[in-house]
Amino acid sequence: MSLATALALNAGTPVNEMWERVREALRMQHGEAVYRSWFRALEWIGMDNGKAQLAVPTRFMREWIVSHYGADIRTMLQKERSDVLAVDIIIRAQSAPAPQAQPQAEAAAPAPAQNDAAPSEAAATIIEMNDLTMSAPLDPRYTFENFVVGKPNELAHAAARRIAEEGKVAIGCNPLFLYGGVGLGKTHLMHALAWQIKKNTPQRRVMYLSAEKFMYQFIKALRFKESFAFKETFRSVDVLMIDDVQFISGKDSTQEEFFHTFNALVDQNKQLVISGDRSPSDLEGIEERVRSRLGWGLVADVHGTNYELRLGILQSKIEQMHGVEIPQKVVEFLAHKITSNVRELEGALNRVVAHATLVGRPVTLETTQEVLSDLLRANDRRITIEDIQKKVAEHFNIKVSDMHSARRSRAVARPRQIAMFLSKRLTTKSLPEIGRRFGGKDHTTVMHAVKKVDELMGGDSEFLKDVELLTRMLQG
Numbered sequence: 215m216s217l218a219t220a221l222a223l224n225a226g227t228p229v230n231e232m233w234e235r236v237r238e239a240l241r242m243q244h245g246e247a248v249y250r251s252w253f254r255a256l257e258w259i260g261m262d263n264g265k266a267q268l269a270v271p272t273r274f275m276r277e278w279i280v281s282h283y284g285a286d287i288r289t290m291l292q293k294e295r296s297d298v299l300a301v302d303i304i305i306r307a308q309s310a311p312a313p314q315a316q317p318q319a320e321a322a323a324p325a326p327a328q329n330d331a332a333p334s335e336a337a338a339t340i341i342e343m344n345d346l347t348m349s350a351p352l353d354p355r356y357t358f359e360n361f362v363v364g365k366p367n368e369l370a371h372a373a374a375r376r377i378a379e380e381g382k383v384a385i386g387c388n389p390l391f392l393y394g395g396v397g398l399g400k401t402h403l404m405h406a407l408a409w410q411i412k413k414n415t416p417q418r419r420v421m422y423l424s425a426e427k428f429m430y431q432f433i434k435a436l437r438f439k440e441s442f443a444f445k446e447t448f449r450s451v452d453v454l455m456i457d458d459v460q461f462i463s464g465k466d467s468t469q470e471e472f473f474h475t476f477n478a479l480v481d482q483n484k485q486l487v488i489s490g491d492r493s494p495s496d497l498e499g500i501e502e503r504v505r506s507r508l509g510w511g512l513v514a515d516v517h518g519t520n521y522e523l524r525l526g527i528l529q530s531k532i533e534q535m536h537g538v539e540i541p542q543k544v545v546e547f548l549a550h551k552i553t554s555n556v557r558e559l560e561g562a563l564n565r566v567v568a569h570a571t572l573v574g575r576p577v578t579l580e581t582t583q584e585v586l587s588d589l590l591r592a593n594d595r596r597i598t599i600e601d602i603q604k605k606v607a608e609h610f611n612i613k614v615s616d617m618h619s620a621r622r623s624r625a626v627a628r629p630r631q632i633a634m635f636l637s638k639r640l641t642t643k644s645l646p647e648i649g650r651r652f653g654g655k656d657h658t659t660v661m662h663a664v665k666k667v668d669e670l671m672g673g674d675s676e677f678l679k680d681v682e683l684l685t686r687m688l689q690g
């Protein structure tokens with residue numbers, strides 16, 4: 215549908231009232247400032263083949279709206295109109311008349327150097343609905359092309375690639391279990407895999423959903439006495455992906471169903487991909503037989519980021535922003551400072567760019583420090599395993615290298631256990647990750663250390679005081 219027909223079709227129809235309601239809801243939800251910056255200039259164009267068409271003046275606005283508010287907009291539109299399957303945002307031609315009496319001149323976000331766009335510009339589709347109704351939507355930005363590979367995620371990435379390429383169950387990778395802390399790219403990898411399978415082998419039925427959604431669907435099926443249909447749906451897929459499996463911990467009947475679904479699929483030689491925030495053996499509140507089944511195939515750990523990966527990710531995101539100029543100094547500063555996870559790194563970059571765009575000034579190191587002051591403080595305060603090893607070694611007068619050694623003499627082993635204990639207590643690192651950072655020790659060694667120190671603190675007040683003192687010094 216051309217822009218002109220769309221405009222003609224919708225001028226003065228109730229559709230505009232519908233859109234006003236959606237915008238009002240967005241204003242309520244996100245507040246006046248956000249509304250003025252992003253939604254006031256967002257126009258309703260019309261429906262095209264199940265896709266709601268919206269328009270904005272610049273490419274930058276489009277990217278920002280899609281990445282920050284895309285899901286919200288879709289949900290709100292779907293509440294108003296059941297025929298909305300997806301949402302497209304196009305960049306409207308500067309010369310085209312505004313479809314509504316809208317004060318365009320006031321539209322915020324005067325993005326610099328963004329005069330691109332003809333009405334034919336390819337739209338950014340927010341979310342495609344899936345043919346499998348239970349499947350959750352896939353984010354179009356989460357593709358292999360947009361995934362930056364580095365040491366910390368190379369195994370997980372290689373396994374996902376392999377499954378996508380194979381066209382059938384990948385031997386040795388079934389199930390693939392991806393685990394790691396939040397914001398490190400597990401969901402991104404799973405979506406990328408799903409997209410790639412759809413592209414390579416469209417006949418393979420892929421279902422992706424969160425463990426929470428699995429649980430919800432299961433309970434719903436029970437309530438409406440549809441558990442047979444529920445089982446059939448799951449068992450008819452070729453590739454089942456369940457994200458954030460830790461959410462089924464403690465939910466016994468869901469676990470039971472999950473276990474059966476899981477076994478049925480493996481028996482039928484179907485591919486499974488699961489993610490969790492820790493390794494199968496460390497998942498608490500999950501039955502032993504489920505845990506061991508989860509760890510059957512390939513267990514791939516997505517580690518925390520390193521500097522090179524953070525730099526690569528920033529560079530890739532900046533390229534995707536088309537024409538946004540960021541001095542290399544600022545990029546390096548961000549990669550150096552925002553070490554927590556990729557989500558936060560991305561958020562920091564977006565904030566810096568949004569600020570520069572809104573005030574119409576170039577990005578500099580000074581403005582970056584100013585805009586991100588809260589985030590930078592939080593990242594500075596974060597305690598690392600290295601800090602802990604250094605402090606504990608100092609305190610007990612041993613060498614930092616003893617933290618990595620296998621020496622068992624009490625004078626070295628006890629401080630090492632304390633350092634492991636503090637790493638568990640003061641950082642968000644998983645047991646295997648901690649083990650690795652102590653000279654490649656097994657996660658059970660770390661677990662043992664944590665238990666041991668806990669015990670000693672309960673029985674020996676001098677020991678307790680020592681550990682508390684170290685904790686306070688580290689939190690300083």
Ligand code: ADP
Pocket residue numbers: 356360361362363367394395396397398399400401402403527556557560
């Ligand atoms: P998780 O599921 O592990 O919590 P996500 O997959 O949601 O993390 O990732 C958080 C954000 O970081 C997403 O926007 C994702 O696109 C981005 N991200 C994570 N890892 C990478 C990577 N290696 N390359 C590019 N973007 C990444």
Ligand code: MG
Pocket residue numbers: 400401402457458
């Ligand atoms: Mg996730």
